[in-house]
Amino acid sequence: MPDDLNPAALRDPHGYSVKWHLYPEDVLPLWVADMDFPIAPEITQALMERLRYGIGYPKGQGDSLLLQAILTEQERKHGLKGLEPENLWLTSSVVPGIYATVLGLTSPGEEVLTLTPVYPPFLSAINDYGRIPKHSPMVRTPQGWEIDFEELERLVSPATRLLMLCNPQNPTGRVFRREELERLAEFALRHRLWVMSDELWANLVYEGPHIPIASLNGEIAARTVTLSGPCKTYNTAGLGGGVAISHNKALLERMKQATKGVMGHPNVMSMAMWRAGIESGQVWLQQTLERLRGNRDFLGDFLRTRLPQVGYVPPQGTYLALLDFTAFPFAKDVYQVMLKQAKVALNDGPPFGPGYQGYLRLNFATPREIVQEALERIAKVAESID
Template identity: 35%
Template sequence: VEFPETRPLARRDAGLLKWTRYDPDVLAAWVAEHDLGVPPEVTRRLRDLVDENAYGYHGADNELGGAFSRWATSRHGWTPEPELVVPTSNVLQGIWACVEAFTQPGDGLVYTTPVYPPFLDAPPTTGRRAVDWPMMYDEQGWSYDIDALQALLEADAGISLLLLCSPHNPTGRLFEHHELVRVVDLAHEHDLLIVSDEIHSDIIYPGSTHVPTLTIPGAAARTVTVTSGVKTFALGGLRCAVAVAGDDHLQARLREIPAHLLGGANRMGCEATITAWENGGSWVDSLLALLDGHRRHLVGRLHSELPRIGVHLPDSTFLAWLDLGSFSPNENAARWLRERTGVACGNGPAFGPGGRNHVRMTFGTTATLLDKMVDRMVAGLIDR
């Protein structure tokens, strides 16, 4: 598989948000979307649909459950029942639907910070309470404090939902099997629903393993997994995701959300996603090999040329979580970096507690462009 070096420029010409939010001379690394294209089968399928004027009402979402089940089996050794897969327009809609279906106003929602910024919006927009479960950090990197989660649950009987980001965005941390076993045990002990966002689960590097939450014994009665192909296959503009209920009871509860509020996936999104899941295995293998080299190259260059930037090798995702604390940036660390280097990253404080002085950098781009980004960072920060 070839990943053309010209792809990012083509994405700017196509008007994609990643490459048009800032001035043309700014290099974009701010959004969790890679620049490396889609499997050729997806392009062919979408072209066929356009040629057929296939823009009308559709039933393609009926095929999503089976396609996802086969994909999860081949990539993760997990075979969800297709009948328990509920199509949604995107992962966030699935999360909000779970909040509405399984919690009440005033209930506590737990999430790990720093975390994907929309998670922070779930409590205030639904009348629920935010309960912060901070990640731990030491010289080995980021980790989960399961004892702290237990203490939170014991202290607050009003917590009803745990929102996991697994793999974790922005740190790239993966849950280990024994950690998820404890989380599921706590869910049973404290009458807790787990909503597991596994949208980055296909981007796992050698030596690491993604453990789907629903493979843990006892998880089925307490878990809804939400995921999509948009990160793996760069399909963010095509609205398609799935919510996978652990059992019939949870699916029935989720289906109590009025269909017009629950939404659904559009025709192009369904067709692109199904085609990618059915045909994209070898393409993803090539993508992972490329991204594995990128993450090692990026972290190696930063350690060597900008050792004041704190960074650990992520186990998953195409995201690097950079600590700029030694430079004392202002509250908007991303703007501070962009003004000095012309590289646009995600702003750490937007990820909640633990994000101060940090930026999130997307390295899912071409090797040439990644080096240009690091070159700019070195030139702009080396003497500061």
């Protein structure tokens, strides 16, 4: 990452970054979930050091020091206790873990419940292998996006096998409260559902704490697979790396059996960076979080004063903001309007679930000047068409 964080420097000359190279040069890219900030120097150093020892095959289970670091972080920071290295399965990244959960814990024709809007691979993992999606839309209230428990009860059936949860939630930024998670856990237990909880964003929380659903009690822990990984916390998506965690080793075994031969082995550079991040990257992480919080607050102020017609609730975690443009006459084409006229690339709403046309997801993990310039461009176009 260059030191001077301006668009010309961020658009690397090699075409490495999909964020900066998918669109023409005059477009500001605030879409895919990469941060435009430098990675922790401790991570760079650990990667260089790791290279000195060659990059041969790793141990099948992965680096035992990394496994221990993940366990310690889960226990001390997030309160997920009672785990041993055998309760962890390192995956090449988190999305394969999502697919492995669907493949291992459900059969074709069975139903999978998920709260929408949600990170699109949740929906493709259900659809790609012939499972039946059951979408439960969250409701945007002035206090924030809320789970519609009545709708969940209406949707669940004897054919429902799995509840897929994203917490902290992409794209709403919700960090679910203890009482919400307890209600979800009670629901899952009563209907004998397995639970997949993607907690990849757990370290990027402004209003927390982040609570793993598996930490609530032993009963729900025995029915849950928690997914995590390094890439959102440390801005290292290109290296991959992920972990599936369960107190119930049989669930991990089912996932392994269902994906036999296709999951590859843990990436040695990713393991080295992840351990360095957990062990030495916490100061960097705090500084980065403060920077993100500042951008989040700036975005909220801007929308309130300049674009009050945009529906928005500030995220409690993540660096993503879901913007509702449905009040505008151009709502149905908002993605193209912002791309072509404002020259700002955001993520379009429909991939996040049915009913999100007219919504855009904005990634504010970029220097303040870029956030401001993008918002000025968006406001100018919105005001001119309104």
